[in-house]
Amino acid sequence: MDIVLKASKVNKYFYEPAEFHVLKDISFEVKRGEFLSLVGKSGCGKSTLLYLLSTMDTDYQGEITINNYRLTGQKQNALAAFRNEHIGFVFQFHFLLPEFTALKNVMLPAEKLNKYSKSEIKDRAYEKLKMLDMQDFALKQSGKLSGGQAQRVAIARALINDPTVIMGDEPTGNLDTANTQIVFEILKDLAQNKGQTIIAVTHDPEFAQKTDRIIEMKDGEIISQ
Amino acid sequence: MIGVNLEIARTHLLAKKRQTLIAMMGVTFGIGMYILMISFMNGFNEYLEDTLLSSTPDIHIYNDIKTDYSHSILDAVYDTTKGVNIVYHPKPKDITPNVHNPKQIIADIKTFDNIMAVSPQLSSQVFYNNGPVQIPGTLSGVNIMEESKLTNLAEKMKTGAIENLLKVDNGILIGQGLASKLNASVGDLVTLASPQGTSMSFRVVGTFQFGIGSLDNVKSYVSLKNVQQLLGRDNQYVTDINVKMKDYTQAKALAAVFARKYGYKSEDWQVANASAMVSITIRNMMTLVISFTLLVVAGFGIYNIMNMTIQNKLKDIAILKAEGFAGRDIMQIFLFQSLTIGFFGAMMGLALGYAMSYGVWSLPFPKNEFISITRFPVTFHLRHYVFGIVFGMLTTLIAGLMPSLKAGKIDPVAILRG
Numbered sequence: 001m002d003i004v005l006k007a008s009k010v011n012k013y014f015y016e017p018a019e020f021h022v023l024k025d026i027s028f029e030v031k032r033g034e035f036l037s038l039v040g041k042s043g044c045g046k047s048t049l050l051y052l053l054s055t056m057d058t059d060y061q062g063e064i065t066i067n068n069y070r071l072t073g074q075k076q077n078a079l080a081a082f083r084n085e086h087i088g089f090v091f092q093f094h095f096l097l098p099e100f101t102a103l104k105n106v107m108l109p110a111e112k113l114n115k116y117s118k119s120e121i122k123d124r125a126y127e128k129l130k131m132l133d134m135q136d137f138a139l140k141q142s143g144k145l146s147g148g149q150a151q152r153v154a155i156a157r158a159l160i161n162d163p164t165v166i167m168g169d170e171p172t173g174n175l176d177t178a179n180t181q182i183v184f185e186i187l188k189d190l191a192q193n194k195g196q197t198i199i200a201v202t203h204d205p206e207f208a209q210k211t212d213r214i215i216e217m218k219d220g221e222i223i224s225q
Numbered sequence: 226m227i228g229v230n231l232e233i234a235r236t237h238l239l240a241k242k243r244q245t246l247i248a249m250m251g252v253t254f255g256i257g258m259y260i261l262m263i264s265f266m267n268g269f270n271e272y273l274e275d276t277l278l279s280s281t282p283d284i285h286i287y288n289d290i291k292t293d294y295s296h297s298i299l300d301a302v303y304d305t306t307k308g309v310n311i312v313y314h315p316k317p318k319d320i321t322p323n324v325h326n327p328k329q330i331i332a333d334i335k336t337f338d339n340i341m342a343v344s345p346q347l348s349s350q351v352f353y354n355n356g357p358v359q360i361p362g363t364l365s366g367v368n369i370m371e372e373s374k375l376t377n378l379a380e381k382m383k384t385g386a387i388e389n390l391l392k393v394d395n396g397i398l399i400g401q402g403l404a405s406k407l408n409a410s411v412g413d414l415v416t417l418a419s420p421q422g423t424s425m426s427f428r429v430v431g432t433f434q435f436g437i438g439s440l441d442n443v444k445s446y447v448s449l450k451n452v453q454q455l456l457g458r459d460n461q462y463v464t465d466i467n468v469k470m471k472d473y474t475q476a477k478a479l480a481a482v483f484a485r486k487y488g489y490k491s492e493d494w495q496v497a498n499a500s501a502m503v504s505i506t507i508r509n510m511m512t513l514v515i516s517f518t519l520l521v522v523a524g525f526g527i528y529n530i531m532n533m534t535i536q537n538k539l540k541d542i543a544i545l546k547a548e549g550f551a552g553r554d555i556m557q558i559f560l561f562q563s564l565t566i567g568f569f570g571a572m573m574g575l576a577l578g579y580a581m582s583y584g585v586w587s588l589p590f591p592k593n594e595f596i597s598i599t600r601f602p603v604t605f606h607l608r609h610y611v612f613g614i615v616f617g618m619l620t621t622l623i624a625g626l627m628p629s630l631k632a633g634k635i636d637p638v639a640i641l642r643g
Contacts, residue, residue: 047642056547057638077551084549091641095544097233099240109548111229157548169641 004164004197005030005053010062012048022048023060024220030165030199035191037208038201040217046201047169049217053199054087054167055079067164084113088158088166092173094150098143102134102153105142110160121160128156132186148179155183159190166190168200172207184210230554233545234561237538245566248530252570253577255523256617259516260578263609265585266512268602270505277501279377280435281494282344282467283476286330286483288322289490323347327463330487337479339471342374346465347452353445354416354424355407362403362443364417366452369398375469378433378446385411385431390448397427401434402442417455425455436598520616523570524624531563531628543637552633559632563625564618571617575610 012023022045030036038046051057053064055071058079063072067086071079083089096105106125110116116124129135132152137145142153151174158166166187172180184207190196191212200211208214215225238245299310324330324345331343347366352359365372369390373379379387383401390396397415399407409415409429418424427447434441453462468483470476476493484491495502535542542555586603 051638077553080546080549080551089547095540097541099236108229112549
């Protein structure tokens with residue numbers, strides 16, 4: 001399997017309130033279709049690492065490459081466009097836009113990408129919602145969904161552009177066991193059958209155990225992978 | 226791609242209808258008051274200019290009596306190299322204040338472009354006799370039809386008509402204020418005395434009102450011939466030539482040409498009404514300052530509301546950025562919101578301004594026999610409305626730009642990590 005994500009000698013510092021070396025010489029590679037979990041104690045730098053990989057945080061030394069595209073040193077607009085097409089993001093909290101329907105929330109990243117026609121985007125959004133068993137709630141205002149429902153819509157949103165990498169910052173952190181199980185199965189299926197790479201930061205050891213590979217971090221360093 | 230941004234902006238605006246409406250109202254009142262102010266001020270200025278212009282000719286040509294006595298004609302007779310000629314307290318003698326060759330000058334003026342009417346005039350100070358009381362005033366001998374083209378006298382008549390002056394022998398048109406002082410109405414006889422001591426009786430054939438006390442209380446018109454008779458002058462004797470132009474803004478340039486060509490003092494209306502022109506300029510400036518303030522206040526309102534909206538939408542902005550919307554897209558979303566507020570606010574402002582202007586225009590002006598207006602002067606010019614909407618949009622663009630740029634620069638990581 002080919003390498004889809006590569007981080008080499010990544011270092012990051014926090015300067016506020018005092019200078020702090022968060023990530024120390026992080027280097028690793030992720031293969032296509034791999035389901036990877038990032039674990040470690042609070043403050044070990046795993047979330048910080050995830051945000052570097054997500055291209056949203058650009059303040060670091062070292063080099064990050066996704067899909068053979070060197071992200072380090074790119075302009076913000078170029079990174080936004082890359083993120084739009086290649087990265088899907090799921091957060092601990094769903095972060096749906098409350099004014100829009102569930103369907104519209106899913107459609108927005110695709111409309112931004114502007115690769116398909118409006119009706120195609122709608123069909124694809126329905127398809128993703130159906131995958132997560134949320135098609136019945138498509139036209140509901142997203143502010144009125146329950147936590148589990150909203151999180152599933154958020155996952156559908158992350159999938160809409162068929163991203164190369166799906167990143168999750170504790171994607172099941174707010175879900176009960178049943179919903180956690182559903183979400184896990186969906187992610188696993190995406191990795192196995194669609195070849196999409198999944199990187200999830202998690203505190204849940206049970207969740208981590210079931211993934212293909214675990215990277216464990218401690219005090220800004222990778223201690224096992 | 227812009228389509229998505231517009232759609233998000235529209236959804237944001239519609240989701241908070243009340244807040245959107247309140248933001249719009251800030252602009253609405255600003256623009257509305259601007260329209261009212263400018264229409265009212267402009268109406269007032271136009272009314273003033275109109276009364277001024279109707280009582281002042283565009284160009285006034287007259288014989289300015291020479292007051293320069295630095296050279297004496299003695300110098301030509303007695304050689305100044307041998308001595309000094311001193312004349313104590315020289316006074317003019319045998320000088321007539323008339324314009325020579327008036328017919329020729331009038332015929333020549335009429336050959337210029339842009340001339341609407343030329344009216345020769347013979348003016349004199351007179352006393353109006355009312356029993357034993359003598360009221361000082363002025364008398365103008367005119368060709369009444371030409372004069373009416375200059376001053377719109379036909380429209381200023383309160384009683385009688387200007388044509389009567391042609392029909393009735395020794396007819397006189399007198400100012401409304403003067404008529405009431407003399408207790409004279411149409412059909413009555415009034416007696417006038419000239420500075421030379423001669424006197425004549427005239428029959429009142431009409432009264433006029435310019436709306437300017439300094440005219441209505443002292444002035445009257447008779448035929449040119451009658452004044453020449455009263456003063457004992459020949460039928461070529463004329464003291465003033467008044468010119469009305471098709472485009473009065475050209476008066477200044479033409480006045481200079483006349484002065485050079487005929488050798489008489491030639492004054493344009495702006496010079497004649499310099500102090501009134503100053504007050505018009507000051508009023509225009511004041512209107513501009515107040516309007517600007519109103520719009521800036523509306524702009525600050527929008528600035529505040531946009532800042533607040535963005536503060537409330539930090540998470541949404543972060544998530545849009547995580548989804549791949551660039552800083553530029555976020556900026557467009559919020560800029561579009563403030564422009565929408567600006568556009569609809571300004572449109573409503575135009576409607577409000579029109580309604581208020583119309584309301585003021587409909588108000589009857591407090592009744593006053595010395596002023597010829599019956600309602601508040603208000604103008605309805607398209608250009609004010611166009612300017613209002615352009616300026617309103619511009620204000621909201623500037624007010625919305627700063628918060629929108631700030632929104633575009635928001636760092637999503639800090640917000641998403643909590």
